[in-house]
Amino acid sequence: MTIQTPNGFKLDSAGRRVVVDPVTRIEGHLRLEVNLDDRNVIRNAVSTGTMWRGIELILKDRDPRDAWAFVQRICGVCTGTHALTSVRAVEDALAIKIPENANSIRNIMQLALQVHDHLVHFYHLHALDWVDVVSALSADPKETSVLAQSISSWPLASAGYFRDLQQRLKSFVSSGQLGPFKNGYWGHPAYKLPPEANLLAVAHYLEALDFQKDIVKIHAVFGGKNPHPNWLVGGVPCAINLDGTGAVGAINMERLNLVSSIIDRCIEFTEKVYIPDLMAIASFYKDWLHGGGLSSRSVLSYGDIPEQANDYSAKNLLLPQGAIIDGKLAEVHAVDVRNPQEIQEFVTHSWYKYPDETKGLHPWEGVTEANFVMGPNFKGAKTKIESLDEGGKYSYLKAPRWKGHAMEVGPLARWIIGYAQNKPEFKEPVEATLKALDVPVTALFSTLGRTAARGLECQWAARKMKYFFDKLVANLKSGDLATANTGKWDPSSWPSDVKGVGFTEAPRGALGHWIHITQGRLANYQCIVPTTWNGSPRDPDGNIGAFEASLLDTPLADPHKPLEILRTIHSFDPCLACSTHVMSPDGETTRVTVR
Amino acid sequence: MRTGADDFGEPTAHTLILGIGNILWADEGFGVRVVEEIHRRFSLPAGVSVMDGGTQGLYLVQYVKAVRRLLVFDAIDYGAEPGTLRVVRDGEVPTFMGCRKLSLHQTGFQDVLAAASLLGGGPESAALVGVQAERLDDWGGSLTETVRGRIEPAIGLGLEILREWGVEAIPRQAADGEGLLLGHDIDLAGYERRPILAERR
Numbered sequence: 001m002t003i004q005t006p007n008g009f010k011l012d013s014a015g016r017r018v019v020v021d022p023v024t025r026i027e028g029h030l031r032l033e034v035n036l037d038d039r040n041v042i043r044n045a046v047s048t049g050t051m052w053r054g055i056e057l058i059l060k061d062r063d064p065r066d067a068w069a070f071v072q073r074i075c076g077v078c079t080g081t082h083a084l085t086s087v088r089a090v091e092d093a094l095a096i097k098i099p100e101n102a103n104s105i106r107n108i109m110q111l112a113l114q115v116h117d118h119l120v121h122f123y124h125l126h127a128l129d130w131v132d133v134v135s136a137l138s139a140d141p142k143e144t145s146v147l148a149q150s151i152s153s154w155p156l157a158s159a160g161y162f163r164d165l166q167q168r169l170k171s172f173v174s175s176g177q178l179g180p181f182k183n184g185y186w187g188h189p190a191y192k193l194p195p196e197a198n199l200l201a202v203a204h205y206l207e208a209l210d211f212q213k214d215i216v217k218i219h220a221v222f223g224g225k226n227p228h229p230n231w232l233v234g235g236v237p238c239a240i241n242l243d244g245t246g247a248v249g250a251i252n253m254e255r256l257n258l259v260s261s262i263i264d265r266c267i268e269f270t271e272k273v274y275i276p277d278l279m280a281i282a283s284f285y286k287d288w289l290h291g292g293g294l295s296s297r298s299v300l301s302y303g304d305i306p307e308q309a310n311d312y313s314a315k316n317l318l319l320p321q322g323a324i325i326d327g328k329l330a331e332v333h334a335v336d337v338r339n340p341q342e343i344q345e346f347v348t349h350s351w352y353k354y355p356d357e358t359k360g361l362h363p364w365e366g367v368t369e370a371n372f373v374m375g376p377n378f379k380g381a382k383t384k385i386e387s388l389d390e391g392g393k394y395s396y397l398k399a400p401r402w403k404g405h406a407m408e409v410g411p412l413a414r415w416i417i418g419y420a421q422n423k424p425e426f427k428e429p430v431e432a433t434l435k436a437l438d439v440p441v442t443a444l445f446s447t448l449g450r451t452a453a454r455g456l457e458c459q460w461a462a463r464k465m466k467y468f469f470d471k472l473v474a475n476l477k478s479g480d481l482a483t484a485n486t487g488k489w490d491p492s493s494w495p496s497d498v499k500g501v502g503f504t505e506a507p508r509g510a511l512g513h514w515i516h517i518t519q520g521r522l523a524n525y526q527c528i529v530p531t532t533w534n535g536s537p538r539d540p541d542g543n544i545g546a547f548e549a550s551l552l553d554t555p556l557a558d559p560h561k562p563l564e565i566l567r568t569i570h571s572f573d574p575c576l577a578c579s580t581h582v583m584s585p586d587g588e589t590t591r592v593t594v595r
Numbered sequence: 596m597r598t599g600a601d602d603f604g605e606p607t608a609h610t611l612i613l614g615i616g617n618i619l620w621a622d623e624g625f626g627v628r629v630v631e632e633i634h635r636r637f638s639l640p641a642g643v644s645v646m647d648g649g650t651q652g653l654y655l656v657q658y659v660k661a662v663r664r665l666l667v668f669d670a671i672d673y674g675a676e677p678g679t680l681r682v683v684r685d686g687e688v689p690t691f692m693g694c695r696k697l698s699l700h701q702t703g704f705q706d707v708l709a710a711a712s713l714l715g716g717g718p719e720s721a722a723l724v725g726v727q728a729e730r731l732d733d734w735g736g737s738l739t740e741t742v743r744g745r746i747e748p749a750i751g752l753g754l755e756i757l758r759e760w761g762v763e764a765i766p767r768q769a770a771d772g773e774g775l776l777l778g779h780d781i782d783l784a785g786y787e788r789r790p791i792l793a794e795r796r
Contacts, residue, residue: 058619062780069779073619073649124653172713210714213657227651230778 007406007543008297008326009552012043017387018559020566030535030574032565033387034551040559045544045551046390047535049397056368059525064090064517065489067525068231071513074527075575080113080219081506082513082527083231088312089513090233093500099482102235103309104472105222108259109229110305110504111461111468112218115266117507118411118458119215119274121573123201123208126451129567130281131193131201134186137170139199147196152276156207165203185561192284201281204273211269214262218465221255235484242476256473263469266462270455278455279436282448286439291447291568293550297327298405299413300533302337302512304505305464312503318464319505320418320426325405329420335402337501337512340365345398345528347371349390349537352398358540360401363514363526364499395537399545400528408546409509409533410572412453416444429456447550450571491520506530508573531574547572608644610664610762611718612753613655615648615704618781621736622728626668628738628783629724629749634776636750637764643757647776656707660716664760666753667721669704670728670742677729678741682752688721722756724749737787 003011015035035044055074059067067090068083075082084106091098098106141162148157173181193201216226222238223229230237244252303314303321314321314334322332336342344360347353353371354361361367372382375392379385388394399406407413418426433452434441443449488494496519503512509530516524536545550568557564614630616623627647634645648655659665667688673681689705711717726749729739738746754764767773775782 055619066780069777069781070619073617073781075650079649079651120653168713168715206714209653209656209710212654216654227649227654228647 003542005544006541007294007549009544009549010043011544011552012037013390015043016559018562019387020562030531030569032547032551032569033390034562034565036556036559040556042551042554042556042565044390045548046388046394047397047537047545047547048388048395049531049535055527056366056525059522061521061523063491063520064093064515064522065233067515067522068233071527072228072231075529078113078117078506078508078511078529078575079227080109080223080229080231081504081511083229084110085502085504085506085511085513085527087231087233088502088504089500089515090502090517091500092502093498093515093517094233094488094494096234096485096488097310098235098485099480100309100475101240101472101480101483102485103306104468104475105236105238105483107305107468108263108465108472109219109222111465112215112266114461114507115270115458115465116212116215117573118454118461119208119270120212121507122274122278122451122455122458123205125573126570127201127205127281128181128184129563129570130191130285131205132186132188132191132198133169133181133184133202134173135191135193135195136198136202137166137173137195139166139195141166141199144196144199144203147280148200151280152272154272154276156203162199162203165206166199169202185563188561188563189557190288190563190567192288193281194284197280197284201277204277207273208269211265215266218259218262221251221259232484234486234489235482238483240476240481240483242481256469260469263462263465267459267466270459270462275455275459278452279433282437282452285448286437286443289439289443289446289448290554290564291550291571292445292449293548293552293568294406294408294546295412295416295449295550296442296445298325298402298407299323299416300335300402300407300409300510301414301417301505302335302503302510304503319414320421320423322417322421323402323405323407324417324420325403329416332417332420337503337514342403343400343512343528344404345400345532346539347393347398348540349393349395350398351393351396360539363512363528364501364516364524366514366524366526368526390538395535397532397535397537398528399536399539400533401539401543404539404541404543406536406539406543406545406549407533409530410450410453411457411507411509412444412450413509414505415453415456419444425460429459447568447571454573494520508575509533529575531572534572535574547574608642608658608662610643610666610757610760611658611662612639612643612645612666612668612757613648613658614646614668615650615655616670617650618777618786621730622670622726622739622742623731624738625670625726625728625742625745625749627777628743629668629746629753631776631783632746633750633753633764634773636767637754638767638773639764640762643762645776652704653707653710655704656710656714659707659718660711660714663719664762665718665721666756667704667723668749668753669723669725671723671725673725673727675727677727677739678745679727680745680749680752681725681727682756683723683725685721688723720760724752724756737783 013035015037020032031048033046034042037043068086071082071086072079142159144162145159219229220226239250241250242253244250300323303317305318307316340362346360348357351372353369375389377389379387419430499516501514512528514526534546614626616626618624630645689708726745729741
């Protein structure tokens with residue numbers, strides 16, 4: 001039986017059910033169930049977070065000034081973004097204004113995180129969905145060198161370099177320790193790259209792995225340490241003394257120069273390695289334009305990277321803010337994260353309990369009470385799920401909606417919004433990319449479009465880091481050395497009952513923390529993380545979420561090796577640990593185990 | 596050197612004592628809590644670093660790649676009795692880190708070791724002190740009593756391995772000025788001190 005969803009998708013759950021679990025390569029548990037028709041095309045998709053979210057319970061009654069240290073632990077990959085969102089929420093509640101230098105430094109840190117996350121995502125979490133490592137073993141190093149030099153002026157491109165690398169890869173693979181390369185579907189018919197392109201990509205996989213360590217030094221300089229850098233309500237936890245010397249104490253010119261050189265290398269690596277690789281790989285997959293899902297209809301961005309400190313309005317945010325619904329690109333709606341009618345979370349299909357589940361709740365009113373029950377068509381046992389019933393409750397993710405609409409968030413959403421707003425720094429790179437690949441604008445709304453938008457954003461972020469670095473240094477040289485405002489540090493200076501919201505654009509999409517402070521302590525803390533938007537289950541009206549929509553109509557070459565599903569879901573850069581928590585080590589039924 | 600990195604984030608140690616896991620997930624926090632306690636009680640010679648690796652996964656590769664010796668503490672599912680401690684060495688470490696996963700950071704850590712070796716580095720000697728977890732589904736909870744009781748013996752096993760490597764941990768004098776490894780109320784005592792409404796009324 002075919003169902004038409006209110007948000008415009010046709011679902012048919014009659015065919016064979018295939019379960020994929022888990023699908024993230026790092027933190028988190030995500031489970032997907034799809035129904036295939038007799039030609040192995042996906043006709044129904046069900047996305048489930050098999051973990052329980054509950055950061056609000058941990059933070060209840062804590063000191064709001066420490067909340068960033070807790071939320072930084074939610075997830076291994078967006079640590080800094082959670083911390084930044086948290087300090088912004090507290091500053092919003094207490095009306096704390098941060099100094100300009102603190103704004104520039106936070107922007108540099110957030111942009112460094114974007115660059116780091118996008119680069120690591122592309123090479124280490126997503127490239128292997130497009131790149132066949134085993135095929136790289138049969139590449140001709142000379143031809144690889146020719147290919148490399150035809151796409152970039154990056155110096156590591158000699159035949160000898162690729163020969164040595166291939167040798168290393170061969171001995172690594174033959175030693176049996178496949179490590180990051182195990183569980184790949186090597187030789188799968190959906191891989192389209194010639195061996196030389198595969199070898200080139202593997203070489204850059206290793207170079208990126210080596211380079212990423214330098215990017216996080218920016219966090220070590222400004223946050224005092226890495227991993228887990230320090231943050232501060234009211235500014236940043238580092239003093240600056242341009243004339244200082246040595247490696248301890250206040251940040252001096254020597255350390256700023258280190259940051260500057262890393263930023264330059266980020267720009268260079270992105271422009272000479274990441275973007276050329278992205279374009280080269282994409283050119284072999286122009287015919288594979290599946291996975292668009294919600295992106296051509298409904299996208300959302302809160303915006304981020306404030307030009308001036310303390311102004312979070314759309315006009316002051318360099319990453320665009322807005323919402324597009326029903327594919328109407330000509331009309332970008334304003335977004336108000338405080339409006340109780342705009343952002344709401346529903347639990348009709350989530351393992352939580354609301355007094356009235358036909359209604360959504362704004363996060364300031366949010367409640368988190370678990371209710372692990374199954375629909376009537378559920379198969380298996382609660383501790384050993386065979387297949388879920390999407391007609392009932394089926395996910396530990398709540399269903400966030402913007403004015404009732406399921407929305408896609410992330411780099412593609414941000415770039416579509418920037419494009420629709422005719423902002424040259426978003427529109428021009430998108431048009432140049434489409435032209436270089438010779439594909440129509442509709443190609444943007446696809447898995448490949450999502451992956452390409454992330455690359456363009458990495459380049460944008462690297463350049464913006466330089467912009468804010470120069471702005472920071474100019475301001476310091478003008479004599480303004482302030483990095484923190486501690487005027488309201490003492491809780492006795494706070495109102496007794498106050499609410500606040502902080503938002504950022506995490507690498508993987510819109511992130512918001514809504515807090516309620518009473519008597520100097522946290523009374524409620526609700527997060528809506530990007531993967532909750534994208535991985536959302538259905539809502540009371542039956543609208544499906546971004547992951548679910550993205551999988552529809554995708555053909556699988558081999559249902560036992562669902563590479564196509566991974567490719568699309570990985571393109572969202574999901575991080576389920578953010579949204580949820582491990583339910584039970586036995587609570588998963590793995591039909592197809594993938595990484 | 597608390598983070599195993601100099602002020603610019605460059606790995607500097609030859610020996611890394613690494614705790615991994617998520618402190619928000621009950622017994623999953625074991626590894627981090629062990630290194631927190633080691634750091635609280637002992638000072639270590641230059642070149643030996645204690646690191647709270649959290650769930651950083653692949654992002655730990657530069658630290659693992661740079662050292663000659665690696666001592667890891669973690670909660671592992673061996674399918675044994677809860678609280679069972681087990682030490683595995685060298686070549687066996689990746690195999691054990693690939694045991695039935697508790698959280699995906701372990702799959703990540705196995706990959707970290709492989710990635711370090713693919714980058715042409717990685718430790719000559721590695722040891723893993725693992726505990727069989729009792730409880731994980733207590734989001735926002737802390738270590739179970741069973742697993743908490745294994746912190747002390749795990750430290751003992753770790754110190755023995757360090758001694759074998761020629762590394763002597765020196766008990767700290769009280770108030771030597773060294774701060775907590777985990778600050779801002781997420782140290783074990785702070786984490787477990789649940790402020791209650793009554794306190795502030």
